[in-house]
Amino acid sequence: GNSVTQMEGPVTLSEEAFLTINCTYTATGYPSLFWYVQYPGEGLQLLLKATKADDKGSNKGFEATYRKETTSFHLEKGSVQVSDSAVYFCALSDLGGAQKLVFGQGTRLTINP
Amino acid sequence: EAQVTQNPRYLITVTGKKLTVTCSQNMNHEYMSWYRQDPGLGLRQIYYSMNVEVTDKGDVPEGYKVSRKEKRNFPLILESPSPNQTSLYFCASSLSTGVWDEQYFGPGTRLTVT
Numbered sequence: 001g002n003s004v005t006q007m008e009g010p011v012t013l014s015e016e017a018f019l020t021i022n023c024t025y026t027a028t029g030y031p032s033l034f035w036y037v038q039y040p041g042e043g044l045q046l047l048l049k050a051t052k053a054d055d056k057g058s059n060k061g062f063e064a065t066y067r068k069e070t071t072s073f074h075l076e077k078g079s080v081q082v083s084d085s086a087v088y089f090c091a092l093s094d095l096g097g098a099q100k101l102v103f104g105q106g107t108r109l110t111i112n113p
Numbered sequence: 114e115a116q117v118t119q120n121p122r123y124l125i126t127v128t129g130k131k132l133t134v135t136c137s138q139n140m141n142h143e144y145m146s147w148y149r150q151d152p153g154l155g156l157r158q159i160y161y162s163m164n165v166e167v168t169d170k171g172d173v174p175e176g177y178k179v180s181r182k183e184k185r186n187f188p189l190i191l192e193s194p195s196p197n198q199t200s201l202y203f204c205a206s207s208l209s210t211g212v213w214d215e216q217y218f219g220p221g222t223r224l225t226v227t
Contacts, residue, residue: 004155036218043117043203043218044156089155100146100171101216103155 002027006090006104013080014112021075021107023064023090031092033057033066033073034101038087047075047088082111115140117219119204125225126194134189134222136204142217144210145187146171147179150201150221159202162187163210194226 007022025033032051036044048057053068062077073090087106094100117138126132138145146161148171158171162181176198178190187206191198202222207214 041220043220044205045218046215049215100158100161101156103157105153105155 002092002094002102004090004092004102004104006107010108010110012110012112015082016079019077019080021088023073023075023104025071025073025092027092034091035064035075036089036091044089080111082113085109085111117204117206117217119219119222121222122220123223127227128195129193132191132194134202136187136219137185138206139185140206141184142206142208145204145206147189148203148205149173150203156203196226198224199226200224
């Protein structure tokens with residue numbers, strides 16, 4: 001079945017550091033790929049998405065590129081802020097039936113000032 | 114304000130006592146879904162609904178029921194809760210069932226079953 005694997009957390013960085021959170025997937029066909037973010041005490045919010053190979057999703061300084069050849073969708077940001085501290089989930093849309101998101105296990109990110 | 118609301122936000126209950134978690138969206142969305150979030154497992158889908166009176170099982174439906182009598186509401190029912198249903202629950206909705214559609218999530222319900 002379809003699956004998503006994220007890098008293990010937690011990740012702790014200093015403010016203005018470069019961020020990469022790795023995400024790889026296994027899927028049949030060509031799913032859409034998403035990054036969702038969960039701030040403390042809140043529900044998930046869509047951060048960015050890409051719907052086909054080589055698409056780059058971007059939002060709030062975050063970027064991720066849909067790489068079909070490596071089945072990856074790594075999240076990057078050039079200079080993180082304390083306000084980026086959250087849990088980040090990589091997900092893919094399951095094409096097997098109804099729209100269903102298959103999530104990775106989440107990566108907790110903490111940014112220290 | 115466009116949103117998905119869930120109630121209650123926190124619930125502590127005992128094994129076997131029936132409970133309902135409500136979910137409501139004000140965006141006229143076709144699709145609604147329930148997920149549970151457990152440490153190290155991410156979110157897993159419990160049930161989903163593609164429209165009124167149309168519901169189907171997700172990946173972990175055992176011990177749960179749902180109904181979709183109105184477009185805006187999608188309650189999650191635990192007929193006889195057990196401790197392994199202690200979890201954080203999220204309701205989500207999207208405009209259609211297109212696989213590229215953004216899902217909007219509620220704030221979550223933290224359930225503890227003792």
